[in-house]
Amino acid sequence: MAENLQEQLYQRLREGLLAGQFKPGERLKIRDLAAAWGTSPMPVRAALQRLVAEGALEGEPQRSVRVPPMTRERFKQIFQVRMALEGMAVEAAAPRLTADELEILRVCMERMDIAIEQRDVQGYLNDNSQFHRVLYGACGNPVLLRTIENLWLQVGPFFNRLFTEADLSLRLNDFHEDAFKALLEGDGKAARFAIEQDLSYFGQFLLNLLELDFAQARIG
């Protein structure tokens, strides 16, 4: 249980980022976090620097690290890479998925349906995350997996923040089902296509939310 202190703090920060607990543009100060966690500044510094190296945070020398604000451009840039890599991961995973993993995917889909019905945003996002994570995890390529996780970390801070229950729509789960059927038949190409459609649909959704957010920022 007792790992490295800096590793623990890294995990906490990472989860916080993925959960959207930090506002884009917000500056994370070493001493503040150290005081909050009750540690010395040292492991906090290490954890922050690691996140900067991974692209999850941005920091100029001699200046406070901050959560990178999301722009249309950056979102599109990340999206383009995600599309290529996650598509590739699905296609590679298709012939390698075990029965257990398929079962997990099925359960995730069930729970997403329920979450949508109950308008439980947090639950939906969690299961959506797990669905994709399990799927990509079976691709057999750790380098690819790691790169994908990095990209998720870069979009996480903003989309968990913007996505509200008003945006929950049954359509969101359709592509998961398409992908699942294709995977059952071992059709990698079709699964890839379905996931790419999922990303595309979800991505367009988020892009709209981002525009709305900009508009609101201009007013308020």
Added chain:
Amino acid sequence: MAENLQEQLYQRLREGLLAGQFKPGERLKIRDLAAAWGTSPMPVRAALQRLVAEGALEGEPQRSVRVPPMTRERFKQIFQVRMALEGMAVEAAAPRLTADELEILRVCMERMDIAIEQRDVQGYLNDNSQFHRVLYGACGNPVLLRTIENLWLQVGPFFNRLFTEADLSLRLNDFHEDAFKALLEGDGKAARFAIEQDLSYFGQFLLNLLELDFAQARIG
């Protein structure tokens, strides 16, 4: 000139890695490097941790950081991702290349021809690196660019080490010329295809060298 100390050390280590100055499996010890550079262990630690976060070095908790040994599997994994991302970068760069950048590419090709003729391995690798770097740099997607650079950093330590003058072949520059012609005509698809062939050819070459290296290790 005087940036962050840890940034400077990071750059030095990075260059050293790309130049193949460190053997795969070699362990980099904080105090040793600090003594060698004449600094305190602190900025060295930060630089090493950054490289670990980028995947260029590997380190388990409470253990020395080391240069990851290259295996067939890992090489294929990295290669698969490189193929997708570098191909995408070329296609995106094709309509954006300026006349200046095209000129740089042309000069790189010229110099590679000369380097091959003179059996200047180091010169060839430098220009090859610059050729690809300039090409990808024009893709207009910083996220993509950063990811590609990370992957280069992961293969760098081993291929600059294994590639010797015996392996210099004129064929190596053919695909660059194909790509260049396609770029002049603004044909992104063709340029992508040429670069993918280049990667494929070069990658197969390196894979063979890797096998030879394994065989030698088994004997010697």
Added chain:
DNA sequence: CATCGTGTTTTGTGATCACAATTCTGTCAA
């Protein structure tokens, strides 16, 4: 001769301190 165990050294990790660069705050001048 091989293998395990023990004591020593090495090495990463975290805390504390010193310093310089940045950021903040309040005041003055246009």
Added chain:
DNA sequence: TTGACAGAATTGTGATCACAAAACACGATG
């Protein structure tokens, strides 16, 4: 009211030290 500027407070960076875990060397034991 707005802008710049000087002082103070904040904050990242690097050095030094303390400690525990890992790596190592060497002798005991089968």
